[in-house]
Amino acid sequence: MATRRDFIKISALGIGGATLGAGAFNLLKGSGAELATTAAFARYPTYCEVCFWKCAGWSYVDEQGKLLKVEGHADDPHCSGRLCPRGTGGIGMYYDEDRLTTPLIRVEENGRQAFRKASWDEALGMVADKMKAIAGSHGPESMALFNHGSSGHYFTHLLKAYGSSNVVAPSYAQCRGPREAGWIATFGTSVGTPEPTDIRDTRCLVLIGSHLGENMHNGQVQEMSDAIDNGADIITVDPRYSTAASKSRYWLPIKPATDLALLLAWIHVIIYEELYDKDYVERYTYGLDRLKQHVRRMTPEWAYGITTIRPEAIRETARLMASAAPATIVHPGRHVTWYGDDSQRSRAIAILNALLGSWGRRGGFYFPESASLPEFPSPEYPKPKWSWKDTLDGRYPLASMGVTNTVIEASIASPEKEARIKGWIVTGTNLPLAIPDKAQLERAMQSLGLLVVIDTMPMEITGYADIVLPECTYLERYDEVRTSPYREPSLALRMPAIAPTGDSKPAWWIAKQLGEKLGLSEYFAYKDYTEVLDWQLRQVGSSLEEMQRAGVKMIPRKTPLYLKEGEAFQFGTNTGKIELYATEFEKYGFDPLPNYVAHPEPPKNYYRLNYGRAPMHTFSRTANNPNLTDLMDENKLWVNPKVAKIWGLENDQEIWLKNQDGIVSNFPIKVRITERIRWDSVYMVHGFGHSRKELTRSYGKGACDAEMITRPMTDPIMGGTGMRGNFVTFLLEKPEKAVES
Amino acid sequence: MRYAMAIDTKKCVGCSDCVVACQIENKVPTGYCRDWVTETVYGAYPQLELELRSERCNHCDNAPCVRCCPTGASYIAEGGVVLVEASKCIGCGACIESCPYDARYSHPDGYVDKCTFCIHRVREGLQPACVAVCPTKCMYFGDLDDPSSDISKLLKTRKYKVLAPEAGTKPQVYYLL
Ligand code: SF4
Ligand code: SF4
Ligand code: SF4
Numbered sequence: 001m002a003t004r005r006d007f008i009k010i011s012a013l014g015i016g017g018a019t020l021g022a023g024a025f026n027l028l029k030g031s032g033a034e035l036a037t038t039a040a041f042a043r044y045p046t047y048c049e050v051c052f053w054k055c056a057g058w059s060y061v062d063e064q065g066k067l068l069k070v071e072g073h074a075d076d077p078h079c080s081g082r083l084c085p086r087g088t089g090g091i092g093m094y095y096d097e098d099r100l101t102t103p104l105i106r107v108e109e110n111g112r113q114a115f116r117k118a119s120w121d122e123a124l125g126m127v128a129d130k131m132k133a134i135a136g137s138h139g140p141e142s143m144a145l146f147n148h149g150s151s152g153h154y155f156t157h158l159l160k161a162y163g164s165s166n167v168v169a170p171s172y173a174q175c176r177g178p179r180e181a182g183w184i185a186t187f188g189t190s191v192g193t194p195e196p197t198d199i200r201d202t203r204c205l206v207l208i209g210s211h212l213g214e215n216m217h218n219g220q221v222q223e224m225s226d227a228i229d230n231g232a233d234i235i236t237v238d239p240r241y242s243t244a245a246s247k248s249r250y251w252l253p254i255k256p257a258t259d260l261a262l263l264l265a266w267i268h269v270i271i272y273e274e275l276y277d278k279d280y281v282e283r284y285t286y287g288l289d290r291l292k293q294h295v296r297r298m299t300p301e302w303a304y305g306i307t308t309i310r311p312e313a314i315r316e317t318a319r320l321m322a323s324a325a326p327a328t329i330v331h332p333g334r335h336v337t338w339y340g341d342d343s344q345r346s347r348a349i350a351i352l353n354a355l356l357g358s359w360g361r362r363g364g365f366y367f368p369e370s371a372s373l374p375e376f377p378s379p380e381y382p383k384p385k386w387s388w389k390d391t392l393d394g395r396y397p398l399a400s401m402g403v404t405n406t407v408i409e410a411s412i413a414s415p416e417k418e419a420r421i422k423g424w425i426v427t428g429t430n431l432p433l434a435i436p437d438k439a440q441l442e443r444a445m446q447s448l449g450l451l452v453v454i455d456t457m458p459m460e461i462t463g464y465a466d467i468v469l470p471e472c473t474y475l476e477r478y479d480e481v482r483t484s485p486y487r488e489p490s491l492a493l494r495m496p497a498i499a500p501t502g503d504s505k506p507a508w509w510i511a512k513q514l515g516e517k518l519g520l521s522e523y524f525a526y527k528d529y530t531e532v533l534d535w536q537l538r539q540v541g542s543s544l545e546e547m548q549r550a551g552v553k554m555i556p557r558k559t560p561l562y563l564k565e566g567e568a569f570q571f572g573t574n575t576g577k578i579e580l581y582a583t584e585f586e587k588y589g590f591d592p593l594p595n596y597v598a599h600p601e602p603p604k605n606y607y608r609l610n611y612g613r614a615p616m617h618t619f620s621r622t623a624n625n626p627n628l629t630d631l632m633d634e635n636k637l638w639v640n641p642k643v644a645k646i647w648g649l650e651n652d653q654e655i656w657l658k659n660q661d662g663i664v665s666n667f668p669i670k671v672r673i674t675e676r677i678r679w680d681s682v683y684m685v686h687g688f689g690h691s692r693k694e695l696t697r698s699y700g701k702g703a704c705d706a707e708m709i710t711r712p713m714t715d716p717i718m719g720g721t722g723m724r725g726n727f728v729t730f731l732l733e734k735p736e737k738a739v740e741s
Numbered sequence: 742m743r744y745a746m747a748i749d750t751k752k753c754v755g756c757s758d759c760v761v762a763c764q765i766e767n768k769v770p771t772g773y774c775r776d777w778v779t780e781t782v783y784g785a786y787p788q789l790e791l792e793l794r795s796e797r798c799n800h801c802d803n804a805p806c807v808r809c810c811p812t813g814a815s816y817i818a819e820g821g822v823v824l825v826e827a828s829k830c831i832g833c834g835a836c837i838e839s840c841p842y843d844a845r846y847s848h849p850d851g852y853v854d855k856c857t858f859c860i861h862r863v864r865e866g867l868q869p870a871c872v873a874v875c876p877t878k879c880m881y882f883g884d885l886d887d888p889s890s891d892i893s894k895l896l897k898t899r900k901y902k903v904l905a906p907e908a909g910t911k912p913q914v915y916y917l918l
Contacts, residue, residue, distance in 0.1 A: 036766045037862050037870075069765045071874075082876050085758035088765065213754030218876055225752045225877035241782075243754050246791035253787040615756035630764065630771055631757045640786065675786045 045551030055079035089627035100470035101502025151507030168402030182346025188572025204324035265303035275322035277357030287581025327363025340713030368485035396719035423450035477506035759871035799912030
C-alpha cells in the first residue's frame with residue numbers, strides 16, 4: 001500500500017520566518033520578570049465563557065492590574081485545573097482591539113446608513129421607547145429574544161417581566177434539540193448539559209460523528225484521555241478520519257447520511273444474538289418484542305449495502321459494545337441537526353444504550369445533580385397571551401424549547417400576512433453564521449421594527465442592528481453563580497479581574513437599566529449584582545466573600561449517582577419505563593420505532609458539505625481572538641486526493657464554493673488535500689469567512705459554511721434544521737459576485 | 742540531573758493548548774511560537790494512521806546550536822536545559838541554521854529565542870506551562886537521573902522514539918508510541 005506522509009505544522013506560524021530589521025536590536029531583552037508566572041500578583045475566580053462547559057479558573061493580574069493569564073481551578077470537577085486552548089486563549093477576548101466599546105445607533109447620513117456613537121442613556125432610552133411602542137400596538141409578546149451564553153439569563157428575565165416568553169436559542173433547533181427529543185421519548189429526560197457520560201470509567205466509548213478532541217468540551221476530552229490510559233476501546237463512526245477516529249480500535253468510515261442504518265443493524269445484532277442486558281431490559285424497558293420484530297430484516301448485510309461498512313465489522317463492534325456493557329457509552333452527540341430525521345437517529349442511539357443497560361450505570365451514563373440556588377425575590381411575571389409555541393402553527397409538536405426558525409418565520413411580513421414578531425433582542429449569538437437559509441433570516445431582519453444586539457464584538461449580526469449595546473467580556477464582570485449539573489454538584493463564581501474596557505457593561509447592568517426605563521424596576525430590586533449573588537449564596541450557607549476566596553465550592557450529592565442493583569425506578573415516560581417503543585412519538589403520528597430513510601446524494605461534480613470544530617475555536621465567536629487566530633486563522637477545505645486529482649487542485653490553492661442552489665461563497669477557501677476525508681464529501685471548520693471589516697483579523701479569512709447551507713432539512717418532530725444535506729462544487733476562477741478579500 | 746520530556750502520542754489530540762499556554766506564559770510575540778503541533782498522516786483512505794506531536798526544542802545532550810554559537814549566548818544550564826542568554830546574543834542566526842528541529846526563531850527584539858523547558862517555573866517547583874495545561878495530560882516532565890520519576894518509569898515501560906535520531910543530537914524530548 002502506498003504510504004503518504006502529509007506534514008503540516010498546524011500552529012507554527014512564522015517560525016523562523018522573521019528577519020532582523022536594521023535597528024531592531026534591543027539590549028533590554030526579555031528579562032525573567034516579565035514572565036506570566038513570576039509577574040502574577042493577584043488572582044480572581046472566574047469561569048470560562050468560551051463554551052458551555054464553563055470551566056472554573058483564576059484570572060491573574062500583575063501589580064499594575066494588567067491581565068496576565070487565565071488558568072484552570074484545580075478543585076473544579078469540570079476542568080481539574082486545566083483549561084482547553086480556548087479557555088487558555090480566553091484573555092484574547094479581553095485584549096481584542098476590535099471590541100465594541102460604546103453603544104451604537106443606526107443613523108442615515110446623506111442617504112447612507114451608518115452607526116454613530118451614543119451614550120448608554122440615549123441608546124437604552126431609544127430601545128425602551130421602541131419596546132413600549134411595540135407593546136402598545138402589538139402586545140409585548142411580539143418581542144423575541146435570541147440568546148446564547150451567560151447574558152441570556154438577564155435578558156430572559158427582562159423579557160418575561162416585560163410580558164413575552166418568546167425566548168429562543170440556536171443551541172436547540174440548530175444543535176442539540178433532536179437528541180433531547182429522542183432522549184425524552186425514550187428515557188423521559190433530556191441528555192442535558194454537560195452530557196452525563198461516564199467516560200472516565202467506561203470500557204467502550206462509541207462516537208457517531210462526535211469528534212471529541214477536535215470538539216474540546218474539556219471534561220469529556222480529559223476523560224477520553226483517561227479512558228485511553230485505562231485501555232478502554234473506542235469505536236468511531238465518521239466519514240472523516242477524525243482525531244478521535246485515530247485513537248479508536250475501530251473506525252467505521254461510513255457513507256455520509258446512513259448512520260441510522262448502522263444503528264439499526266447494531267440493534268439487530270444485539271437483540272438477535274441476545275447480547276442485551278436481559279435483567280435491565282426486562283425490569284426497565286417497554287416494547288422489546290415490537291422492536292425485535294421491527295429490526296428483524298435490518299441485518300448487517302442489509303446495512304452493508306447502505307453504509308458501506310462490512311457486516312463483520314458491524315457484528316464485531318456490536319459484540320464489543322455488549323461485552324463491555326453496561327460500561328459502554330453510545331455517545332448521544334451534541335451538534336446532531338444533520339438530515340432532518342435526527343430525532344429518530346437519536347432515538348436509535350437511546351435504544352442502543354437502553355439495550356446495553358448503560359443509562360444510569362457506572363461507565364455508561366451517570367445521573368447528574370446540580371446545586372440549586374433560590375431565585376432572587378422578584379414579582380411574578382405577567383402572563384403572556386401567546387408564546388413561541390404559537391409560531392409552530394401545529395408543526396414540531398415535541399419541541400421542548402423555543403424553535404429559532406419558526407420565530408424567524410413569524411417575523412417575516414408579507415402582503416398576505418402580518419408578522420407576529422416585531423422586534424428582536426439578540427445577545428451572545430451571531431445569527432448569520434449560526435442559522436441556515438440566510439435569505440430567510442435577512443427577510444425577517446428587514447421586516448423588524450426593532451433589532452437590538454448585545455455583544456462583545458462587532459459580529460455580523462451587529463451589522464443588521466438598529467442599536468448595538470457593548471457587553472464587557474466575562475473577565476470584566478460578575479455573572480450568575482455556576483450551578484451546572486455534574487457528578488458532584490458545585491458552585492463556581494465569576495468575578496471581574498479588571499474594569500470593563502471603554503464604555504462596555506455587564507449584561508446584568510444592561511438588562512437592569514433597560515428594565516428601569518421600561519418601568520419594571522421592581523423586577524430589579526438591587527443596586528449591584530453582588531447583592532443578588534450574596535443573597536443567593538447565603539441561602540445555601542455560603543457567601544459572596546467565601547466564593548471570592550474559594551472560587552469553587554463542592555456540594556454533597558443528595559441523590560444516587562447510578563441506579564442501584566435491582567432498584568425499582570420510574571422513568572418520566574408515558575409508561576414509566578424506558579420506551580424502546582416510543583408511545584409519545586406514536587401519539588403524534590411519528591414512527592414509534594426508528595426507520596432508515598435514504599437522503600439525497602450529491603449530484604455529479606458536487607460533494608456533500610460536512611463541517612465541524614477545531615479545538616482552538618468556538619464557532620464564529622473566537623475567529624477574531626488574537627491568541628486563538630494565532631493558532632488557526634482560517635479554515636481550509638479538506639479534499640480527498642482522488643478528488644483533487646480530478647480537479648487538478650493543489651494544496652493551498654484558493655477556490656470558491658458553489659452550492660446546489662447556485663449560491664457562491666463570498667470568499668475563497670484554501671484547499672487542503674488529505675486522505676482523511678472520503679471522496680464523496682468535503683469538510684471545513686465552522687465559524688470562518690467573516691464578512692464584517694470591523695473584524696480586522698478574521699475578515700475574509702476562509703469561507704463560511706453557513707452561507708452554503710441554504711437547504712435545511714427540518715425535523716418534523718421538533719423543528720431542528722438538518723444541515724448536512726447541502727452539496728458544493730468548486731469554482732477555480734474568481735466568480736463575478738465575490739467580495740474583494 | 743537530566744531534565745527531559747515525554748509526550749504520549751496515543752493521547753495527544755493536537756489541540757495546541759500547549760502552544761497558546763506557552764505563548765502567554767513566556768510572552769512570545771504574536772506570530773511566533775516556542776512549541777508547535779505537527780500532524781502526520783500515514784496510509785490511504787480508509788487504511789490510515791495519524792500521529793499528532795507537540796514539538797519544541799529537544800534540549801539535546803549533544804546540542805549543535807550551543808557548539809556553533811560564536812558568543813557563548815547559547816549554553817547548557819542545570820539539568821541539561823539549553824538556554825540563550827539574550828544579552829550575549831548578537832542575533833547572527835547560526836544556531837537557527839544548525840538546529841535540525843527548527844526550534845529557534847529570531848525574536849523581533851533582536852535575539853534568538855526558543856523553549857526554555859520553562860526553567861523559571863521548574864525552579865519554583867512548577868511544571869512547564871505546556872505540561873501543566875495539557876487537557877489530555879499527555880505530557881510528562883521530569884528528571885531522567887531519578888529512577889522514581891514518572892518520566893523514567895514511562896520510558897522503561899513504554900515504546901518511544903525521538904525525532905531525527907540520525908542527526909546525532911541526543912534529543913531529550915521522547916514520544917511515547
Ligand atoms: S471547555 Fe474550554 S472553552 Fe469550554 S469552558 Fe472549558 S476552558 Fe472554556
Ligand atoms: S496540549 Fe496536550 S493534547 Fe493538546 S496539542 Fe499539546 S500535547 Fe497535544
Ligand atoms: S517547556 Fe515552557 S518554553 Fe518550552 S514549550 Fe513548554 S511552555 Fe514553552
